[in-house]
Amino acid sequence: MARGADIGTEMPKALREAVQRLMETGGFEGTFTLARTPGGGVDYFLSTKEEGAPELLPLHPVMPNHAGRLLREMTLGGAMRGKVLVITRPCELRGFVEIVKRLQGCLDNLVFLSVVCGGVFPLSMVSAGWDGKRTEEYWAYPDGRPVQGLRPACQGCTEFIPYTADLVVAPSANGHWALTAGSEEGGRLIERAFPSAPAAEMDPKALEAMAVARKAGREEVLSHEADVKGLSDLVKVFGRCIGCHACSKACPICYCTLCTFESSRMEDRMEQSKGQLEVKGGIRAPAGTVLFHIGRMGHMAVSCVACGCCQDVCPVGIPVSLLFKKVGEAVQARFEYVPGRDVKEALPINTFQPMEFKEVGE
Ligand code: SF4
Ligand code: SF4
Ligand code: SF4
Structure with a gap:
């Protein structure tokens, strides 16, 4: 060269x-x-x-x-x-x-x-x-x-x-x-x-x-900034979220033009919440603020490049990118995958290896 x-x-x-x-x-x-x-x-x-x-x-x-x-x-x-x-x-x-x-x-x-x-x-x-x-x-x-x-x-x-x-x-x-x-x-x-x-x-x-x-x-x-140990800690940190979705709009990996969390399914969720209202006496609006982050993590943790854009636009100071980095690194390590390292390297979620995750079961 x-x-x-x-x-x-x-x-x-x-x-x-x-x-x-x-x-x-x-x-x-x-x-x-x-x-x-x-x-x-x-x-x-x-x-x-x-x-x-x-x-x-x-x-x-x-x-x-x-x-x-x-x-x-x-x-x-x-x-x-x-x-x-x-x-x-x-x-x-x-x-x-x-x-x-x-x-x-x-x-x-x-x-x-x-x-x-x-x-x-x-x-x-x-x-x-x-x-x-x-x-x-x-x-x-x-x-x-x-x-x-x-x-x-x-x-x-x-x-x-x-x-x-x-x-x-x-x-x-x-x-x-x-x-x-x-x-x-x-x-x-x-x-x-x-x-x-x-x-x-x-x-x-x-x-x-x-x-x-x-x-x-x-x-x-x-x-x-991301000392989060389990789901209950995650729920606490994302409890501050106001549901503006600026973090997903800034993210290079979130590309769905019709995001589930902005679709009519979420409006249905409010409808379904009526039952909760009767039981609990109060429901949060907008609904599903924590579910949004957990869903987003599931969709893109394998490809998160830890760029920091999501965190930079968050109006309430949630350490979004650090949390995604922490989860992303753990997921990526399991697949020995570095997102963006090689365009020819297949996405782990699109490939099936018969011998992987044997500890989970046959
Ligand atoms: S840090 Fe990860 S989740 Fe946040 S914008 Fe970058 S790629 Fe997306
Ligand atoms: S230091 Fe890393 S995260 Fe920050 S801009 Fe450079 S490549 Fe992106
Ligand atoms: S940018 Fe912040 S407040 Fe808005 S949805 Fe994302 S985490 Fe929640």
Whole structure:
């Protein structure tokens, strides 16, 4: 595979310039990346030409929407007809791969650029006004120092290296950043865009330092914010839920256009509750707030990529993503499955292995 290229130390400027070069030399018809919105915010844009395009902010450290969820809608809707450079975080790419496995998205024409991920900040920090100095401090993370104020999901994220990206931005030696190839196509793109840049590769020491910090972060966030031991604890935590369903709308994996929990079956539930009203003297409205989470866990624990989007949008501060991460990790470990690791790896829920779970019974 081709060598990586040294893109320097001045992030995020160096990254913007690298993207520019890739666009000029890579035969792309568009790019899908974070960009500045007219109101000064940040969101994803698909841009096909420079003129009139918004200011691109590739890998800006926020996740206003999960890119995998957006790509699901855009690829099914046929928006990606030409070759597009898609710039996302590893958990966004993994979420998209999971949804492609469910035939709800398409990888055709997409070339992915991702990053050895330093995490993202909560959306509340963005709405409170973005301090430019924070971006500078953020990109100083190759030494493995934990960045303060990240989303809880990112503080405990141990899957921060993108598995299937064609191009990977990674910490290199001496505080430099490298653009490395994750596929043959990535290698060709680097050769064309950086014919004379000094060679560079990922620094294993920086990766190790990040892995150690994240492992410790994982223990901490899970023990503090998701210390849930059984169903009764789950019922207690989700007892605060107001049933807005923002968490499922933000999730890349929840794709049902007609969610059971928003269908007329739930209206019937209210009807059925009349009996309970007579017995108990009171019923909660909306109904089924806890059942919604238990049902959602059952549907998607095997594919939860622990991105943190659900938690970021919860108006009542429920640690949704940490709880899903905890349950998801346990389920995924039983199947030795890492969601989004490989698009060719079958979904465990779609495959039957005669010898698995023998302890449950023949
Ligand atoms: S969850 Fe992991 S991959 Fe996703 S943004 Fe946070 S650190 Fe990056
Ligand atoms: S449940 Fe939450 S953490 Fe898991 S994939 Fe969905 S949005 Fe991300
Ligand atoms: S976003 Fe929060 S309040 Fe709304 S349904 Fe999800 S857990 Fe409940």
